[in-house]
Amino acid sequence: MIFNIEQIRADFPILQQQIYKRPLIYFDNAASTQKPSQVIDAIRQYYEHDNCNIHRGVHYLSVKATEAYEEARKEIRQFINAKSTHEIIFTKGATESLNLVASSFGKRYVHSGDEVITTIMEHHSNFVPWQQMCLERGARMHVVGINEKGELDLEELKSLLSEKTRLVALTHVSNVLGTINPVKEIVELAHKYGVPVLIDGAQGVSHLPVDVQDLDCDFYCFSGHKLYAPMGTGVLYGKEKYLEEMPPYQLGGEMIKDVYLDHTTFNELPFKFEAGTPNVEGVMGLQAAVAYLTGLGMGNIADYEDQLLKYAFEKLSAIDGFKFYGTSAHKASLISFLIGNIHPYDAGMIIDKMGIAVRTGHHCAMPLIDFLKIPGTVRASFAFYNTREEIDQLVFAISRVKQMLA
Numbered sequence: 001m002i003f004n005i006e007q008i009r010a011d012f013p014i015l016q017q018q019i020y021k022r023p024l025i026y027f028d029n030a031a032s033t034q035k036p037s038q039v040i041d042a043i044r045q046y047y048e049h050d051n052c053n054i055h056r057g058v059h060y061l062s063v064k065a066t067e068a069y070e071e072a073r074k075e076i077r078q079f080i081n082a083k084s085t086h087e088i089i090f091t092k093g094a095t096e097s098l099n100l101v102a103s104s105f106g107k108r109y110v111h112s113g114d115e116v117i118t119t120i121m122e123h124h125s126n127f128v129p130w131q132q133m134c135l136e137r138g139a140r141m142h143v144v145g146i147n148e149k150g151e152l153d154l155e156e157l158k159s160l161l162s163e164k165t166r167l168v169a170l171t172h173v174s175n176v177l178g179t180i181n182p183v184k185e186i187v188e189l190a191h192k193y194g195v196p197v198l199i200d201g202a203q204g205v206s207h208l209p210v211d212v213q214d215l216d217c218d219f220y221c222f223s224g225h226k227l228y229a230p231m232g233t234g235v236l237y238g239k240e241k242y243l244e245e246m247p248p249y250q251l252g253g254e255m256i257k258d259v260y261l262d263h264t265t266f267n268e269l270p271f272k273f274e275a276g277t278p279n280v281e282g283v284m285g286l287q288a289a290v291a292y293l294t295g296l297g298m299g300n301i302a303d304y305e306d307q308l309l310k311y312a313f314e315k316l317s318a319i320d321g322f323k324f325y326g327t328s329a330h331k332a333s334l335i336s337f338l339i340g341n342i343h344p345y346d347a348g349m350i351i352d353k354m355g356i357a358v359r360t361g362h363h364c365a366m367p368l369i370d371f372l373k374i375p376g377t378v379r380a381s382f383a384f385y386n387t388r389e390e391i392d393q394l395v396f397a398i399s400r401v402k403q404m405l406a
């Protein structure tokens, strides 16, 4: 055992409860993770001692809240090893980060006849913004396919890169297949053509150590709530050279330098992209979450979750009629599956009644689900607070599903 699982579980109050008279087993971590007391306490501490609007006051509380917010930015910078805090923009989640880049990068860099490359395994949040931006700007969106293991077709990606390509946008980890994409290799490849790469890290940053300078990616984004932090928080990392050139995404307070009757000048980075009052409470929670994860060590988390994944694979493979979707050797700790001809929704309902939270459906990845020609999957996604005993319970629940529905 890499770390003390009992102690870790004790940090998560929500895991202590029973549902349907059984201990809650939470396997819906890809949708949102649970929050440790350290995060909940940070929010309470903020409201009890520091609450105030930031960046705009000279009085004690305003200065204190501003300093705390900017300190959090420094810690997030460190967590993903960005070069500068100018490159860390707080957003309300991965979706907002991706819309920001699609809108702002699109206006600045994408014109009629240009091309953007994305993949079939994207979450709608990293698909629809590019699709719509390309439609608006008369550009073309290419979609890279996958092989039978759920791995990207890198040869296809290579063949699509050209002088017309303006951006490659892809996920670090697929939220349906669990595939960990070789993002560093893809960045290297795209950079040979002078093409910047955006990585949707919504499912990456919670499972793997991330170093944006090592990856050399041009944009990286994620949501706080999938990283044990509050909902309504998120981060967009972008290289300064692009962020400087990109126009503001939203207009209003904080993002301006001077406003005149007939024109406005804009604030410096990162504030140019942070219009309006931000979610200060949430960022305090995000800072606490990052401190918590750093304490455990992202490498340790990745190793522990990998052991869970291997255990789950071994146990679930033994079930007759069990089919995995996503069998890449490089895979994060989530498993998508179907059991015989049983509809994922029916399976999910029975599994829920046994106290186990799994997600069913298209997982906001309809192009992928259509490509696989299935109605959706059941998805069990593991976090570092999950255990082998909980996986045994899932195996038992699946045997009940088969008994009842097969």
Ligand code: PLP
Pocket (backbone or CB within 6 Å): 030, 031, 092, 093, 094, 095, 096, 123, 125, 126, 171, 173, 174, 175, 200, 202, 203, 223, 225, 364
């Ligand atoms: N990208 C991926 C890969 C995801 O899994 C998700 C959420 O499931 C998102 C983006 C969107 O995240 P949010 O809804 O937190 O903005």
